Amino acid sequence: MLRKKVPRLLQVFKRTSHCDRQQYDVIVVGGGHAGTEAAAAAARVGARTLLVTQKIQTIGALSCNPSLGGIGKGHLVKEVDALDGVCGRAGDWAGIHFSILNRRKGPAVWGPRAQLDRQLYREFIQSDLLSTPRLTVWEGSVEELMVEEPNPEKPGRHQVTGIRLANMETPISARSVVLTTGTFLSGSLFVGQTSSPGGRIGDAPSSAGLSHTIRERLGLRTGRLRTGTPPRVVKNSVDVSLAKLHPADLNPTPFSFINTQTRCKPEEQLPCYLTFTTPAVERVVRENLHLNCHIQQDTKGPRYCPSIESRVLRFPGRQHQVWLEPEGLTSDLLYPQGLSTTMPPDVQLRLLREIPALHKAEIHTPGYGVQYDFVCPTQLSPALQVKSTQGLFLAGQINGTTGYEEAAAQGLVAGLNAARSALAMPTVMLSRTESYIGVLIDDLVSRGVTEPYRMFTSRAEFRASLRPDNADLRLTLKGFEELGCVSSERYKEAVRVRDTLQDAMAALQSLSALPHIWKQKLPNIEISENKSGELTCMNLLLYNDVTIEMLASVFPESLSPYMEFSQRLKIEAVYRPHCDLQKREMARIQREETMLLPEDLDYFSLPVSLSQEVREILDRVRPTTLGAATRLEGMTPAATVNLLNYVRFSNRKVSKIHQKETDPKKAGEEEDLHVRNASLRQ
């Protein structure tokens, strides 16, 4: 059942905003997709958490497209949900058009996606945060971070101890601070030839003090990125009969593992429409390029084409797709996905009207571009903590990513670790062998970004294993047992799912019959006759057309208890041999990731044989683990071995000290275990 949420908003916020407690475990700055997941995760872990945002009513706002999920991004939503995050449930509540993309291309790359009702999404997020215990929400603008001398026991040059709000003398202190300021860090908005400070249209710019603290006081390296959004079009000015109707799936599939249905009924879903640009659109863009400073400033744009300007300039003479997406059940606007532009408003209108379905279109809000600072993410640990600054965590666009799902995924990890760090628990990381979240964070912290980072399934080397269908088995169990961010109800359900699937797989492996019997029972399936011996149900499932339902008709008693999971079982059976092949490589990476490289290592004076080139690479990136080091470009096998020897050696020293203090025998064993666990890259 979908959990009902009653929006009971402002009075509660008002009550909490009068709260005069000035000390928290975790403060989260920003109420976007990263901030809300960070605040919720921190509170779930058990931290007294404060979320500070400029405007409470924009918490959970969808600044850009009204949709969630997609290919690769859907994987992230499922994983955030598996860790008990908010966005999957919010999507199920606010979705008005559900579809599984890539349905015909294999379950590993299915892309669960939904068009959302903006208002419903915002309401759900706000109401969910309000009912989260230990979480307080304040409205305010952060003036600066409180920075002090570091705790000498830990690595780092500074320590963040809290924040100071504008118009407030006394700082609010916290053990951890999570910054999720999105595009607001030195943000500028662009329309045509005009620009103004800000991170989103209609909102005040963030304080210059914050940027100053980050760059000057903490000395963090920053870069500049740009993004943009299309004009919003008045719905009844669009002639949808000239566009191609794109209906939703007949049966909406919820994002969340705890939902069996979506709030929107199948028949109430709204359609999308597909239309195309014309040669005239290209002409309008070319004729007005001189009126567009956002594009002209583009010296090193992304490899993909976020705006209609870059689309027609880079791929001239082609038709480009434009999706017309609903903005909500009661909204009278449409979102023209694919028409992101920073042309002057009158040119935007002319451009729009060159598309047949939009020939009479009226613009409600013009499109605009945003340029903003991001913090080079190689300065972060895999826990999303700033390596040089104790107590400071970053998530979302501030780390150079784009997309709601990418932001939510980082928010969850940053909030989780901010809380763990505040509560004196060790920080944790997700490996790229177990999740897309791990792929995302590992790519960010070990490779950095040169363009807004977006998730694609092609980035995941273990794609066959990291599927949307098994995110709960990959993460929910670990989320409860090791990370502490999953509720016990969710955990119990995941355990039940795991056990049932295991029993079912055992049953499928044990039920078998001779080929001619199978042929009799399933006459429509072409079973190769030259197979000698019995064929198990598992063997049969490898045939494309064989479903669990068919097998259950042959073995009704043994298989009927598992029908609830018929689709998951079919996927498991087909993918298992491929996943087994990936296990060894995954185990190797996981072993290397357990070998930590000290954060304050001086690579230039390290007394091991490393080339100057390798030393420079290591010093620049400062990988956190041996695993991350081996993935760096320019690392040689020999350098890896020498580094491993050093890690082993320094651990030996530590354990020798340890040995003197405690039981000598035990310390010796630990060291021995460490050596045996040592693994090397080929």
Add this chain to the structure above:
Amino acid sequence: MKSCRHSSSLDGASVGMADADTIFALSSGHGRCGVAVVRVSGPASPTALSCMAGFRRGLMPPPRTAVLRSITDPHSNEVLDRGLVLWFPGPHSFSGEDSVEFHIHGGPAVITSVLQALGSVPGVRPAEAGEFTRRAFQAGKLDLTEVEGLGDLIHAETEAQRRQALRQMSGDLGRLYQAWSHRMKRCLAHVEAFIDFSEDELIDDGILTEVDRTVAQLQAEMEQHLKDERRGERLRTGVQVVIAGATNAGKSSLLNTLCQRPAAIVSPIPGTTRDVVDTALDIGGFPVLLSDTAGLRDSSDLVEREGIRRAVERLEQADLTLMVVDCSHIPADVQPAASFLREHLHKLMPSDQCLLVLNKTDLIADSQREKLAVGLQSVPGLPPFCLISCQTHQGLTDFLTALHSRVKTLCGNPLSGSPTLTQARHRTHLQRSVAALAQYQRYRDADLALAAEGVRLALTCLGRITGRVGAEEILDIIFKDFCIGK
């Protein structure tokens, strides 16, 4: 009714250390050896022994005891050699794993056939540089001094393997592999683009038909190549020693002195040698391929420039460089002489294995020669050097002794100058690459993600020959070929 113990593989998390690959390598040197030793290590070692030395499954020879057997190809059952085999059940072996040794006759044909036969045993592949030692290290079989030398050892082996691969890759074969890699990359990029973007962006279904065609072509070409008994180029065996230096330093004279016949034309005119002159030699019983190269200088002559390009290419592939310097050009005092030589070396950049040959001692006074011989000994950062005169043969004996000892050390390393091993490695990787392409065909219609997995795997295998391909490189091709919006 069969029962199956259910593993925790549904957890998605690690199930601990899975079985490692089984690896093999030629572990004896080459040259003056009648017997070659091929080592196999890993869980499939007993399989390799039983199917190549005719032991029935489960009936292994007594551990650590040499047994004389016929060694056969597991597929054709053709007898490849008669030799000794030894079985070392783990952990009582060099690597700590189950291991097998084949002691076979030392001829290149026999070695090649045994290595290739091993590579065709399921689960068995050629070892990467330093892999045997690493496994021994992981099993705790190395003492601390050995461990500390591990990085250097792996460096040496990687370098030797790199040079060996470079030699084979610089010819037609290399171009063929690179072309395959290029086409496979495009195939993968297009499949990945179709998976990641075709639902939202305009990507024509036709690109998959194109990929189908290219994959089928690649499969056919690679299979044909593997079947081709001529195997392309004749492989150059022996330690590669390259003579290099400035023009008119006496490189060709050195070549002629070493091979005791006028193999190369010598003249007092700078730039006489314009192409690489190769001569196969036997130095103290070790096979050496000696190459004389064009003198390195800036030249406007087209033919000479090409000669210099070839010289530089050969230098990069050299196991040992003989850097020839005209000692009458060296400053008289030791310190300036040392700086002169250092600068000279820096400019010509030979490989780290280098012997400095200070030629034309007949042109300088005996006292000056003595001064250099003694003075340069104590200069740090200079490679070993010899003072000789190709004209009068003064110092030649000492030079030959030094050269012999260097060649001997290089031959002790089974990787240097052994194209058979590289060839076996390439063969295994190509076979796996072709097999992975079949996975694309198998899943093409049912599951594009698993089909793409086949191309990914094929490219990884081929990449072990031509260089690793990362996700970013694939994305580069995608964004170049398709218009991808936000």
